[in-house]
Amino acid sequence: MAELVYAYGSEPYAERIEGSTPSVPTRMNLTPFIIYEDDNILAINKPAGIVVHPDGRTKEDSVSEWFGKKYPKSKTVGEPIKLKNGDIVEREGIVHRIDRDTSGILLLAKTESGFMTLKRQFQDREIEKIYHAFLYGMLKEDHGTIKLPIARSTSDFRKWSAERGARGEKREAITYFQVMKKNKEVTFVEAKPKTGRTHQIRVHFKALQHPVVCDKLYAPSKPALLGFERLALHARQVSFKDTKGQKHTVVAEYPEDFKNALENMKV
Secondary structure, rough: OOOOEEEEHHHHHHHHHHOOOOOOOOOOOOOHHEEEOOOOOOEEEEOOOOEEEOOOOOOOEEEHHHHHHOOOOOOOOOEEEEEEOOEEEEOOOOOOOOOOEEEEEEEEEEOOHHHHHHEEEEEOOOEEEEEEEEEEOOOOOOOEEEEEEEOOOOOOOEEEEOOOOOEEEEEEEEEEEEEEEEOOOEEEEEEOOOOOOOHHHHHHHHOOOOOOOOOOOOOOOOOOOOOOOOEEEEEEEEEEEEEOOEEEEEEOOOOOHHHHHHHHOOO
């Protein structure tokens, strides 16, 4: 069966937004950031700085709230989470998540069929994800596999660790990487996580002593390079199957900070 490929600037979507490439949503309207849509599944190129779903502690705009308003018939799709205080946080359409300061592809489910189709693929590790990131320093190897289990950090409840001293259950974590560009200060890398652990790419490269540029949680003392004011991590490409078994690959165009960093990075 043929694989269909969609890019952020592809004709149907470029036509819809008049050829523009917005860098931030207007009044939390993520419609211009849609890069794939069928009756069951949606993919957006999420801008950095937007949380995927509420955490129950703070009030802020989220992808799930936008999704619920745009697709009211899909408000019951997804699995809510129950907080320790008993509150329920609805997560309309959410099947997986990427960090607030990570830009790039996020898949959403419009129907229960779409939700179960994507959920099964994530559980079976059939969905192929590719991330692009800028790292501090020069990676010695041009390609490789990072096989380091991840557990909770002992230094901060928000952090995870693939280094000595981590606490609790250690879970398998595997990341493949390929260097695309590098100099003495920065390495631009493509990372393919086989597993989907929280902060996996950030934690794995920190364990190699090459954390992601402008990672304020895992590398707070390092300078912001290449003009970045947020985590230099972008969910570049995702491949998945729709409810009929047709494979699709979606590609998210770089935001302006990534484009500028690539232009300014000297080799």
